[in-house]
């Protein structure tokens with residue numbers, strides 16, 4: 001059964017916020033420069049993972065979205081799913097096929113450094129108050 005099933009998306013609609021989170025260089029190092037396609041060598045940023053897990057625990061939908069394999073055509077889904085679970089990541093969906101881009105201009109996007117510096121402040125800017 002596809003992870004993109006209609007039932008799953010209906011479930012997401014019931015969450016306070018649907019939060020998309022990049023993986024490489026956002027919640028982990030990404031592969032080493034000497035081995036750029038070996039995502040299994042990425043190392044987790046534990047404090048960032050904890051911050052995302054806190055949002056999951058607060059009832060938000062967490063969707064990890066990655067471009068792993070978008071350019072190469074290699075299917076990294078199973079390895080990535082396993083890796084996220086090994087790192088203790090809490091999430092509702094893992095989506096592949098994120099576009100490859102150099103700049104993302106979006107009214108709802110945050111830079112990773114800005115977001116992880118003070119997640120609560122940025123959630124407030126989005127108009128969301130947890131209480």
Ligand SMILES: [Mg+2]
Nearest residue numbers: 022023024025
């Ligand atoms: Mg990335």
